[in-house]
Amino acid sequence: MEYFLQNFPQQLVNGLETGSLYALIALGYTLIYGILEMLNFAHGDVFMIGGFLAAGVTAVLVHGGVASIPGALIVILMMTVAMGGTGLLGVGIERVAYRPLRNANRLAPLITAIGVSLFLESAVQVWISPAPVLVPNNAIVPQTVVRLGSVETPLTGVMLFAVSVALMVALDAFVFRTRFGSAMRATAQDREAATFMGIDVDRVIMVTFFVASALAGMGGVLFGLRFATVNFFMGYLLGIKAFTAAVIGGIGNLRGAMLGGLLLGVLESLAGGFISTEFQDAFAFLALIIVLLIRPQGLFGQPLADRA
Amino acid sequence: MSATPAVIEVEPTRGQHLWQSGPAAWNQALTRPQVLIPFFTVAAAAPLVLRYLEDNSSWIGAQFWTTILANCAMYACLAISLNLVVGYAGLLNLGFIAFFGIGSYAYALVASDQLNQHYPLWAALLVVILVTLAFALLVGVPALRLRGDYLAIVTLGFGLIMRDLILDLDRPPTLAGHQFGPSTLNLTGGTNGIHQVDPFKLPTALPLIGPVPHYLMYYWLFVGFLAVLVFCMLRWRQSRTGRAWVAIREDELAARAMGVNTFKYRLLAFTISAVMAGIVGMIDGAFIFNAFPGNFDVQQTVTVFIMVILGGLGSIPGAILGAIAFTVPPFLLQQFVFIKYLIISIVLIAVMVFRPEGLLGTVSIRPRRVMGGTLDLFSADAEAEASTGRPATLGQAADLEAAAGAIVQAPEPKP
Numbered sequence: 001m002e003y004f005l006q007n008f009p010q011q012l013v014n015g016l017e018t019g020s021l022y023a024l025i026a027l028g029y030t031l032i033y034g035i036l037e038m039l040n041f042a043h044g045d046v047f048m049i050g051g052f053l054a055a056g057v058t059a060v061l062v063h064g065g066v067a068s069i070p071g072a073l074i075v076i077l078m079m080t081v082a083m084g085g086t087g088l089l090g091v092g093i094e095r096v097a098y099r100p101l102r103n104a105n106r107l108a109p110l111i112t113a114i115g116v117s118l119f120l121e122s123a124v125q126v127w128i129s130p131a132p133v134l135v136p137n138n139a140i141v142p143q144t145v146v147r148l149g150s151v152e153t154p155l156t157g158v159m160l161f162a163v164s165v166a167l168m169v170a171l172d173a174f175v176f177r178t179r180f181g182s183a184m185r186a187t188a189q190d191r192e193a194a195t196f197m198g199i200d201v202d203r204v205i206m207v208t209f210f211v212a213s214a215l216a217g218m219g220g221v222l223f224g225l226r227f228a229t230v231n232f233f234m235g236y237l238l239g240i241k242a243f244t245a246a247v248i249g250g251i252g253n254l255r256g257a258m259l260g261g262l263l264l265g266v267l268e269s270l271a272g273g274f275i276s277t278e279f280q281d282a283f284a285f286l287a288l289i290i291v292l293l294i295r296p297q298g299l300f301g302q303p304l305a306d307r308a
Numbered sequence: 309m310s311a312t313p314a315v316i317e318v319e320p321t322r323g324q325h326l327w328q329s330g331p332a333a334w335n336q337a338l339t340r341p342q343v344l345i346p347f348f349t350v351a352a353a354a355p356l357v358l359r360y361l362e363d364n365s366s367w368i369g370a371q372f373w374t375t376i377l378a379n380c381a382m383y384a385c386l387a388i389s390l391n392l393v394v395g396y397a398g399l400l401n402l403g404f405i406a407f408f409g410i411g412s413y414a415y416a417l418v419a420s421d422q423l424n425q426h427y428p429l430w431a432a433l434l435v436v437i438l439v440t441l442a443f444a445l446l447v448g449v450p451a452l453r454l455r456g457d458y459l460a461i462v463t464l465g466f467g468l469i470m471r472d473l474i475l476d477l478d479r480p481p482t483l484a485g486h487q488f489g490p491s492t493l494n495l496t497g498g499t500n501g502i503h504q505v506d507p508f509k510l511p512t513a514l515p516l517i518g519p520v521p522h523y524l525m526y527y528w529l530f531v532g533f534l535a536v537l538v539f540c541m542l543r544w545r546q547s548r549t550g551r552a553w554v555a556i557r558e559d560e561l562a563a564r565a566m567g568v569n570t571f572k573y574r575l576l577a578f579t580i581s582a583v584m585a586g587i588v589g590m591i592d593g594a595f596i597f598n599a600f601p602g603n604f605d606v607q608q609t610v611t612v613f614i615m616v617i618l619g620g621l622g623s624i625p626g627a628i629l630g631a632i633a634f635t636v637p638p639f640l641l642q643q644f645v646f647i648k649y650l651i652i653s654i655v656l657i658a659v660m661v662f663r664p665e666g667l668l669g670t671v672s673i674r675p676r677r678v679m680g681g682t683l684d685l686f687s688a689d690a691e692a693e694a695s696t697g698r699p700a701t702l703g704q705a706a707d708l709e710a711a712a713g714a715i716v717q718a719p720e721p722k723p
Contacts, residue, residue, distance in 0.1 A: 039457045100661045108664050110400055110460060111617060115656035118610050122649040236606070237468065243461055275484045278476040285465035289450050292458055 004274060009151045011273040012266060017157045017226070019265020020164035024219040025242035026249065026257040027171060028212030034188040034252035035208050036102070041113035042093060044239015045120035046086050046213045050220025051230035052124060053082040055133045062139045071140040075225070082221045083214040090213025091206050099202075117236075124232040132231040135224040156226040163222060167215060168258050174211070175254060184208060188252065237281070241268075244288045250301020259300060331620060335668045338625040339542055348535050351381075355524050356517070375523050376639045381530035382592055384631035387615040388537045388624060389584035394613075395622035396541075396550065397577035398557030400460040402609055403447065403467035407440050407582040409604035411589025413474065414439040416502040416599035417495070429508050433590065440586030443470075444579040452574045467606055474601050475499060501600035508594050526595040533591065534628075537584060541624050553577055607649055614656045620669025629667065 025047055032040045057078045061068050097116050101108045137143075137156060144155045175181040186194040187204045195201050223238075224230050241264065249260025267287055272280035291299065337343070355374040362370040386408060393401045414436045418427040427435065451462040478498030480489035496502065508529075513519045544550040552573045555563040564570055593599050615634050619626025638648055659666060 033457075039460065097657050097661065101664070104664060106457070107394075107398060107400060107621075108660055110457070111613065112657055112660040114402070114610060114613065115653045115660065117653075118607065118649055119653035119657065122647070122653060126647055126650055240461065240464060240468065244465070247458065247461065276482055278472070279481070279483070281472055282469045285462070285469055288465065289462060292454055292462070293450055296454065296458075 006150070007273060008270075009149070011269045013151050013153055013157075014273075015266030015269030016262060017153065017161055017265070018269060019245075019262035020161045021219055021223060021238070021261075022242045022245045022265050023258045023261025024164045024167060024222075025216050025239065026246040026261045027168065027254060028216045029243050029246040030249070030251055030254060030257040031184075031208050031212045033246070034254075035184065035191075035205060036098070036109075037106075038098065038109050039113065039243070040098075040212075041110070041239070042116035042120060043212070043216055044235035044237075044242065045117045046090055046093075046235070047216040047220045047223070047238060047242075048124065048230070048232065048235030049089060049120060050082040050086045050217030051135075051224045051234065052128060052133065052220070052232075053085045053217065054078040054221040054224045055135045055230050057081050058135055058140065062136045065136055065139050067139045071142075074140050075221075078221050078224075079218060082217040084217075086217025086220070087210040087214035090209040090216075093213075094205065094209040099205075117239075121232050121236065128232070130232065132229045135228050135230060137225050137228045141225060154226070156222075160222040160226050163218070167218060171211070171215070172254060180204075180207065241281075241284055244284055247288060247298055248291045250298025253298065253301050256298055256300035260298070263299075331623070331665060331668050335620070335623045335625060338668070344538065348531065351377075351531050352528060355527055371521070371523060374527050376636060378523060378527040378530055378595070379639070380632050380635045381527065381534050382588060382595075383612065383615060383635050384628045385530060385534050385537055385588045386585060386612050387619070387627035387631045388534070388541060389581045389588065390612050391616050391622065391624070391627045392541060392544075392584070393577050393581035394616060395620075395627075396545070396557065397553040397574055399452070399574060399578060400457075401463045401578065401581070402460050403463035403465075403470070404581070404585060405604040405606070405609040405612065406467040406470040407444065407585040408589040408592075408608075409470060409474065409599075409601075410440050410443050411436050411586030412593040412599040412603070413496060413502065413589075414586070415590040415593045416505045419506040419594070420502055420504055422494070422497065422502050426506060433587070436586050436590045437583055440583050441579060444582035445575075448575050448578040448582075452571060452578060464606075467609065471601065471605060496599075496601075499601060501598050501602075503598045505593050505597050505599060507597065523595075526591065529591055529595075530588075533588070538624055538628075549573065549576065610649070610656070611652060614652050614659075617656060617666055618659055620666025623666065623668040626666055626668035 025043065028043050028046075029040065032038060032043070058074065061074050061077070067074055093116055097112045098109050101112060141156055141159070145152050146155055146158055175184060183194070183199045183204050184207075186197060186199055187201055191201055194204075220230070223234070242261065245261040245264040246257045247260070248264060249256030249258070251257075264284060264287065268280055268284050271283040275283070354377060355370065358370040358373050361367055386405075390401070390404050393399050393404070415432055417423055418425045418432050418435050420426075447463060447466045451459050451466075454462065474496045475498055477495040478500075480487050480491060480493040482488070507522065510525050510529075511520070512525075545554075552563070552568045555566065555568055556570050556573055560570055589604075592603075611634060615630030616627055617630070618633060619628070619630035634652065
């Protein structure tokens, strides 16, 4: 019990850190699912590409552990390149792999998405690097450790959390406060009716993919900065976890995805810290199955009618 | 008993050749007993021909090629098992390869020095079937109550958990500081896998054929099991159960309205497919003498998927064709091994976008022309039966009506 009380705050903070990363990626899943009713398996790999783009920027600008321009500038450049690159990648994936199958049987885009996911993974493995690539974060951001009582976490961890939350708030405002956001919500409710209202559904879907993928790309940058390494396989498990978070929060529900991500991160960190590190992933999926059985629409989702 | 009873033959209409008549007709033409029996005979005799060639020329390669063929047959078995759950019943089981692994490990545990157990074949088979069945029910019962997409994610998660379990269970599991089992407990061998698994006790020589080497015996085992699976699949397709599966795949709501117990039939498809994969895993374990975690990672699932998709969802000859197409090249081109998954993924996307029904597929998953329209619910199967088919004889019509009636009137006690 004493052990528990001593370590609980630290585990909670660790959990919030990973949780905010899950939430950032879960938002992408939930956005795309909300509009296309399609599970974009490749989303986790888009996150991975974001990480590699960020690593690419550092490879150009950082030589021998010394940055050639100020660190803050590099971080901004990393974020711009990664978000822009993954955003365009997302739009490209939608155009090539999903749009031709938009009205097909539900199975078809799911299978294509698996294909896209495997393609991105093996492309990076074959053409870039099968081994983990280092992100020299010590040359870019100060390696200060933030202390609060007994809890300590690196500055990059705080950054991960802060940037994620800021982006979530921004996305929430975009979807619920702007004109384009209401077009997105209309498309999500009823694509056909939205076209009758003069909404360019193709454009809405394109923008959705851009935004969702850019969020994942930003996740990749933050991951690279925090953990100092990226590898071609990292999007796989993280993508599945993020989807789990989206489902736990209620798929299609933005705020649900954010809370679901944080919740899953904390849950996993606590289970890993106090029960068993080896079976940490198993607990996450166990939580998913339990939530789905008890409350299939997710914790914060609206009950769904069974659609034919 | 022929392998395809009560099939409404799709006769090419006058002036139209078979090759013009579309995948559904090709599929039916290829699943006739007149085609399948010679195919399996040739397949079984092929290694003997290879050996004859080796004996009578300077060519050396009989063992190499027989091993490749054995791998083809094994992947064909897996592709057909997957076809049952994805092609027939329309369930996206992404943890499929885990059942193959569970079968392998279950056999390895009761037939090696790992636990000092050496069960006879029949007992080991029983263990494998029971263990895979138990795991299939464990995942299937909760997951199949969910809507389609959730099933995909839960099975994917299951596959990952199984992989973690197999990698971590080389030591006793520790939960919250409490250790379960003695410290020497080593179930799965971790990353090393389980080695020196017993092969089946099979004769090493046959009358007329002479000595039969290990690889040849297992090739025949795989081909024999493949033949059994093909026969079962074709029979099921025409049975009440098969019709129920197709009905669920095409339109679950309509199937439920017709009184099909969707949960029961989905669970049936899921567990049968899992057990079939488990048995294939067991034969493979005995064939290669070990159970190794790398043999069933997630990429293997995609490999088996592409075999089914390329051949065509729901098509038996297609699955065999797909298995051959994706098994032989990695053996022949060493360079291919590195870019294998790159090629597989590109083919997968291209097939889905340009020809979603695959080479011989009977399931139409092409986009519907009308948004939200329900007019295109017919699969290519039904279209072939309805349009190009010769009017059925009265007996066949009665059979059909009886089968349809059997589903419609299937008693389903409601609480």
